[in-house]
Amino acid sequence: MSSVELHEKIPNNVHLSSDQRLKRALEEWQPHFLAWWREMGPDRFQEDAIYLRTAVSVDASGWAHFDYVRMPEYRWGIFLAEPVPDRRIGFGNDFGKPVWQEVPGEHRNTLRRLIVTQGDTEPASVEQQRRLGATCPSLYDLRNLFQVNVEEGRHLWAMVYLLHTYFGRDGREEARGLLERRSGNPDKPRILGAFNEPIDDWLSFFMFTTFTDRDGKYQLLALAESGFDPLSRTCRFMLTEEAHHMFVGESGMSRIVERTAECLRAGTEPRSAGALDLATIQKYLNSWYSLSLDLFGSEVSTNAAQFFGAGLKGRPREEERYEDHLALEGGYEMDVYEARKPIALRSAMNEVLRDAYVEDCQKALGRWNKRLVGTGAELVLPSRRFHRGQGMFAGHFFDPAGHELTEEEFARRRDQWLPSEADRAYVRSLMAHPVLEPGHFASWIAPPPRGVNGQPIDFRYVRYNEQ
Numbered sequence: 001m002s003s004v005e006l007h008e009k010i011p012n013n014v015h016l017s018s019d020q021r022l023k024r025a026l027e028e029w030q031p032h033f034l035a036w037w038r039e040m041g042p043d044r045f046q047e048d049a050i051y052l053r054t055a056v057s058v059d060a061s062g063w064a065h066f067d068y069v070r071m072p073e074y075r076w077g078i079f080l081a082e083p084v085p086d087r088r089i090g091f092g093n094d095f096g097k098p099v100w101q102e103v104p105g106e107h108r109n110t111l112r113r114l115i116v117t118q119g120d121t122e123p124a125s126v127e128q129q130r131r132l133g134a135t136c137p138s139l140y141d142l143r144n145l146f147q148v149n150v151e152e153g154r155h156l157w158a159m160v161y162l163l164h165t166y167f168g169r170d171g172r173e174e175a176r177g178l179l180e181r182r183s184g185n186p187d188k189p190r191i192l193g194a195f196n197e198p199i200d201d202w203l204s205f206f207m208f209t210t211f212t213d214r215d216g217k218y219q220l221l222a223l224a225e226s227g228f229d230p231l232s233r234t235c236r237f238m239l240t241e242e243a244h245h246m247f248v249g250e251s252g253m254s255r256i257v258e259r260t261a262e263c264l265r266a267g268t269e270p271r272s273a274g275a276l277d278l279a280t281i282q283k284y285l286n287s288w289y290s291l292s293l294d295l296f297g298s299e300v301s302t303n304a305a306q307f308f309g310a311g312l313k314g315r316p317r318e319e320e321r322y323e324d325h326l327a328l329e330g331g332y333e334m335d336v337y338e339a340r341k342p343i344a345l346r347s348a349m350n351e352v353l354r355d356a357y358v359e360d361c362q363k364a365l366g367r368w369n370k371r372l373v374g375t376g377a378e379l380v381l382p383s384r385r386f387h388r389g390q391g392m393f394a395g396h397f398f399d400p401a402g403h404e405l406t407e408e409e410f411a412r413r414r415d416q417w418l419p420s421e422a423d424r425a426y427v428r429s430l431m432a433h434p435v436l437e438p439g440h441f442a443s444w445i446a447p448p449p450r451g452v453n454g455q456p457i458d459f460r461y462v463r464y465n466e467q
């Protein structure tokens with residue numbers, strides 16, 4: 001068991017105190033992180049006490065501590081999952097060799113790129129969500145938002161730890177860059193598309209945490225397989241936190257759908273009761289799902305083949321789910337626009353990951369649709385061809401069922417499938433004011449079945465404006 005240094009300036013379980021140079025470098029980065037948090041973190045409530053969980057170890061039996069904390073005083077720490085004894089590289093050209101504890105020279109640039117790309121999404125999502133506090137549907141939801149935000153901050157710390165520890169000077173430069181790019185800023189945008197899209201209402205927030213954080217889960221699962229052991233251990237622990245982010249999204253959407261279903265069963269038009277109609281929900285779903293599909297990259301990808309061959313990024317649960325860990329033979333059946341055909345397996349790795357993701361999204365939808373039983377309506381995942389900005393379907397036009405259209409036809413019908421200005425205005429009008437009374441909920445969302453960490457639903461999750 002690695003010991004936990006909880007009372008250091010930077011809480012950690014990586015023996016930071018034994019490496020003074022590294023410790024100093026990270027302690028120098030810390031005030032820059034805090035300055036970024038103050039500037040780009042949650043827009044309000046920074047001085048209020050929030051009931052948050054903080055990672056204090058990586059013990060499966062109890063790694064989190066719950067208490068009130070002001071966000072700028074949150075104890076962001078560096079925690080890696082325990083090492084697996086005698087761990088071996090599980091796939092690719094070096095299959096079966098011992099995992100690397102240092103970065104192999106020939107993979108240095110590729111690994112750094114992978115870590116920076118993952119790392120960049122963490123602060124990006126905090127920036128995207130920074131104004132949501134002003135329109136929260138309840139204290140419970142407000143607290144969940146901030147929980148996600150502080151943990152994305154911790155994920156940034158996790159990636160910065162790897163950059164500082166294993167990549168020398170260019171790692172430190174990349175770590176600074178992570179605090180300099182800004183979501184949605186055309187001059188210095190975040191690296192990936194979906195992380196530059198605004199999240200300015202709670203419907204988008206719950207869709208994002210359902211679909212985009214779920215992309216995060218699959219990227220982390222793939223990186224948890226990495227032959228570079230520190231990356232694998234970092235991602236394994238991040239996955240425990242990521243599960244909560246998806247819970248926030250999925251259960252938030254379930255509660256919205258629940259409210260909508262109540263209206264439909266009562267024969268009331270949801271909008272007339274201050275709830276969200278299904279058509280609007282479906283359009284937001286179409287938008288965030290398609291943006292998230294893009295994050296997996298091209299269907300046929302030499303980069304993906306290289307990551308796999310090099311043992312850097314694998315398939316989720318490689319050991320349990322696959323027998324052939326070399327993936328040099330055979331093909332992977334996929335929709336390649338004109339037909340379904342097999343693609344050389346290594347080149348299909350993005351699609352392998354995307355398929356696992358799509359299946360998981362489908363399950364989430366199944367749970368939402370259970371709420372709609374008896375209303376005759378349901379939500380559906382659009383075809384993966386729909387509204388794509390990356391890969392072989394980008395630049396072509398499809399309806400949500402996957403039928404190809406002309407660009408003109410798509411433009412004419414766009415507002416049936418994606419949020420229109422009028423839809424956005426309606427959503428904004430519903431969420432014009434925050435609900436800050438303990439135990440109260442906005443008209444468009446049902447209360448959760450239970451509170452956080454055994455607390456009641458009407459608990460003061462955020463001590464708003466208290467001294």
Ligand SMILES: [Fe+2]
Pocket residue numbers: 122151152155216242
């Ligand atoms: Fe994250």
Ligand SMILES: [Fe+2]
Pocket residue numbers: 152213216242245
């Ligand atoms: Fe997340």
